[in-house]
Amino acid sequence: xxxxxxxxxxxxxxxxxxxxxxxxxxxxxxxxxxxxxxxxxxxxxxxxxxxxxxxxxxxxxxxxxxxxxxxxxxxxxxxxxxxxxxxxxxxxxxxxxxxxxxxxxxxxxxxxxxxxxxxxxxxxxxxxxxxxxxxxxxxxxxxxxxxxxxxxxxxxxxxxxxxxxxxxxxxxxxxx
Amino acid sequence: xxxxxxxxxxxxxxxxxxxxxxxxxxxxxxxxxxxxxxxxxxxxxxxxxxxxxxxxxxxxxxxxxxxxxxxxxxxxxxxxxxxxxxxxxxxxxxxxxxxxxxxxxxxxxxxxxxxxxxxxxxxxxxxxxxxxxxxxxxxxxxxxxxxxxxxxxxxxxxxxxxxxxxxxxxxxxxxxxxxxxxxxxxxxxxxxxxxxxxxxxxxxxxxxxxxxxxxxxxxxxxxxxxxxxxxxxxxxxxxxxxxxxxxxxxxxxxxxxxxxxxxx
Numbered sequence: 001x002x003x004x005x006x007x008x009x010x011x012x013x014x015x016x017x018x019x020x021x022x023x024x025x026x027x028x029x030x031x032x033x034x035x036x037x038x039x040x041x042x043x044x045x046x047x048x049x050x051x052x053x054x055x056x057x058x059x060x061x062x063x064x065x066x067x068x069x070x071x072x073x074x075x076x077x078x079x080x081x082x083x084x085x086x087x088x089x090x091x092x093x094x095x096x097x098x099x100x101x102x103x104x105x106x107x108x109x110x111x112x113x114x115x116x117x118x119x120x121x122x123x124x125x126x127x128x129x130x131x132x133x134x135x136x137x138x139x140x141x142x143x144x145x146x147x148x149x150x151x152x153x154x155x156x157x158x159x160x161x162x163x164x165x166x167x168x169x170x171x172x173x174x175x176x
Numbered sequence: 177x178x179x180x181x182x183x184x185x186x187x188x189x190x191x192x193x194x195x196x197x198x199x200x201x202x203x204x205x206x207x208x209x210x211x212x213x214x215x216x217x218x219x220x221x222x223x224x225x226x227x228x229x230x231x232x233x234x235x236x237x238x239x240x241x242x243x244x245x246x247x248x249x250x251x252x253x254x255x256x257x258x259x260x261x262x263x264x265x266x267x268x269x270x271x272x273x274x275x276x277x278x279x280x281x282x283x284x285x286x287x288x289x290x291x292x293x294x295x296x297x298x299x300x301x302x303x304x305x306x307x308x309x310x311x312x313x314x315x316x317x318x319x320x321x322x323x324x325x326x327x328x329x330x331x332x333x334x335x336x337x338x339x340x341x342x343x344x345x346x347x348x349x350x351x352x353x354x355x356x357x358x359x360x361x362x363x364x365x366x367x368x369x370x371x372x373x374x375x376x377x378x379x380x381x382x383x384x385x386x387x388x389x390x391x392x393x394x395x396x397x398x399x400x401x402x403x404x405x406x407x408x409x410x411x412x413x414x415x416x417x418x419x420x421x422x423x424x425x426x427x428x429x430x431x432x433x434x435x436x437x438x439x440x
Contacts, residue, residue, distance in 0.1 A: 019241050026241075028226050031233035044239050051244045066201050069222055070194040073229075120231035138193040139225060145195050160186030167189045171224045 007068050011058045018055060025069060026051070029076045035140050036080035046083055050076045077142050125173050131166035138163055182207065183217050192221045322350075322359055322402055330354045334414055336434035341418075342366060347434045349376075349414045351407060358414075360392060360403045365433060367396035368418060375419045376403075377427050378411040381437075386415070391423040413437040 003024075009017035029050055034043040053075055061071050124132070130152075137143040137151060148159045170176075190196050191204045208215040325331055331352045338345040346364035351357075360376055368374055374392040379385065390405045417424075418431040 015245070022238075022241050022244070025226075026238035027233050028229035030236055030238045031229040031231065034234065034236055035229075035232045040236055043236065048239050048244050055244075064202055064205060065198075066194055066196075066205075067192060067218070067222060069226070070192055073225075074194050120228075120234065123228050123231045135228070138190070138195055139228075142194065145190055148195075160190060162186075163189050163193075164184070164186030167221055167224055170228055171220060174224055174227045176220045176223050176227075 003068065004063075007061070011061065013058075018058075021068075022051060025072050028069070029072055032073060032076045032140060033080045035136075036077060036084060042083065043080075046079050047076075050079050053079070073139070074142065077140060081141070123170055123173055127166065127169050130162070131169065134159070134163050135166055177207075177211075179211055179213050183214065188214070188218050189221050192218065192225055318402070321404075325350055325352055325355075325357070325359055328352055328354075332438060334436045334438050336414060336416060336436035338364075339432045339435055341431060342433045345433045347416055347436075349436070351411065351414075351438065356406060356408050358389065358405050358407045360405065360416075361401060362392055362395045362403065362416075363401045365395055365416065371421055372418050373421055373423060374416050374433070375423045375427065376405070377415045377417065378407055378409040379413040379415055380410065381412045386427050388423065388425075389414075391419070392416070411438055
């Protein structure tokens with residue numbers, strides 16, 4: 001079934017359509033949250049919260065705002081970052097580094113991927129640190145182009161082209 | 177528009193990241209709808225991100241959909257429950273009870289009024305009966321007194337016959353000389369005309385001397401027929417005349433109704 005049709009049904013209150021969308025994107029959203037929180041139990045709890053929120057706010061999604069996945073990504077990282085800022089999480093994660101995405105990639109080195117998915121090490125194969133950095137900021141932290149430009153102290157145009165080159169590397173790794 | 181240059185700018189990667197402004201988002205959407213090459217590129221970028229994010233979940237398994245569904249259904253329920261108009265049975269029952277109570281109260285009030293009325297009527301009936309009883313008692317006492325006198329051996333019965341003005345009339349006088357009382361029975365006298373009363377006289381014959389014993393008021397009415405009067409005279413005859421109301425000093429002999437002598 002066409003993804004757009006599924007999204008329409010989901011917005012009309014179809015639980016079945018919602019379940020299919022969850023099958024399509026659930027694992028991705030969990031991955032995003034896990035990269036941000038680095039806490040497996042909390043990540044699963046926040047993932048549940050995120051999809052309950054997605055269901056409740058179904059009517060708020062509009063194609064003019066961007067891709068459906070992008071909408072989910074936005075809700076997920078906001079929820080994860082909120083959790084990260086909460087007092088309880090701060091007490092558990094005192095030594096939280098800013099380049100957490102780099103951290104989790106390092107811990108994933110020994111990971112054994114399941115059969116139907118590619119392992120993180122393969123996805124990020126040959127990816128430079130500045131790529132991991134910019135992908136982390138744009139996709140996992142939700143920074144705008146301008147914010148990335150200021151944070152990394154590089155020109156606005158460079159943000160776009162560098163990011164495109166980094167994504168191109170991932171696409172190459174995944175045969176896309 | 178140079179599609180390849182547009183793609184190479186890297187704007188589509190930022191579009192998938194959600195880093196663009198609203199107007200930039202709309203622009204990309206329009207271009208994607210217009211050029212399949214752009215749409216295809218966006219989907220490939222998204223696929224790359226899906227690979228990256230899925231891989232980032234590592235060995236973690238996403239929660240079962242069923243763990244989200246109870247919350248989802250709960251949140252679904254909460255919304256329609258609020259505006260749902262539940263029948264306020266409590267209110268209905270309350271009003272029904274109030275109405276029932278009111279009707280009951282009115283019924284009891286009416287019952288009470290009826291009973292009060294009945295009591296009033298009964299009281300009046302009792303009063304009437306009491307009056308009747310005392311009237312009867314008086315009548316019995318009177319009758320007993322008369323009977324007592326009639327049965328007394330010292331009582332003389334004097335028959336008074338009808339005279340010229342009323343030949344049909346008659347009367348009886350029971351005279352007890354011991355007690356010096358007479359009882360006059362007026363049963364045989366016609367009812368006197370308005371403005372007139374009968375008057376009874378004691379007579380001595382040589383010479384003819386009338387002495388008034390009393391006025392017999394309201395003869396015939398309401399059954400007043402017996403009159404008890406004192407008589408201290410040595411009466412030789414009794415006569416009853418019709419006199420103007422209140423009686424006269426001397427008898428009007430033209431209106432002599434009945435007359436009888438005491439001698440046997």
